[in-house]
Amino acid sequence: xxxxxxxxxAERLRERPVARNIKEAYVSIVQTIGVRPCLLLxxxxxxxxxxxxxxADALDHLADLIDPTCHVVTSxxxxxxxxxxxxxxxxxxxxxxxxxxxxxxxxxxDGDADGAR
Numbered sequence: 031x032x033x034x035x036x037x038x039x040a041e042r043l044r045e046r047p048v049a050r051n052i053k054e055a056y057v058s059i060v061q062t063i064g065v066r067p068c069l070l071l072x073x074x075x076x077x078x079x080x081x082x083x084x085x086a087d088a089l090d091h092l093a094d095l096i097d098p099t100c101h102v103v104t105s106x107x108x109x110x111x112x113x114x115x116x117x118x119x120x121x122x123x124x125x126x127x128x129x130x131x132x133x134x135x136x137x138x139x140d141g142d143a144d145g146a147r
Contacts, residue, residue: 032134033135035095036095039062039063039064039095042062043059043062043063046058046062060088063088063091063092063095064091065084065087065088065091066081066084066087066088067081067084068080068081068082068084068085068088097137098119098134098135098136098137099136099137099138099139100117100118100119100120100124100131100134100136100137100138100139101118101138101139101140102115102116102117102118102124102138102140103115103116103117103118103121108121108122108123117131117133117134117136117138119131119134119136120133120134120136122134124138
């Protein structure tokens with residue numbers, strides 16, 4: 031997720047109308063951050079069926095908005111050249127000791143990028 035993505039979501043959150051009840055608030059937030067609902071609230075449904083996968087996706091999406099992370103993949107290609115260690119998000123080279131990807135800015139969560147060359 032890029033800085034621009036985060037700014038767009040923040041702007042949508044600021045522009046949302048005030049909700050009149052919990053259902054409206056829930057639907058508004060879910061639509062604003064761009065994930066599918068965790069509770070099935072479609073026409074004719076009670077809204078009491080929980081979708082655990084959608085819940086996990088929503089939390090992951092929120093976490094990425096707040097603190098985007100990546101991990102080191104052990105082989106990849108960057109601009110047509112093979113590399114030994116790469117960012118899992120943008121595939122830029124990741125070198126030993128890097129704490130953030132130099133291309134996309136994600137925080138490297140594989141320890142200290144120890145697997146990187």
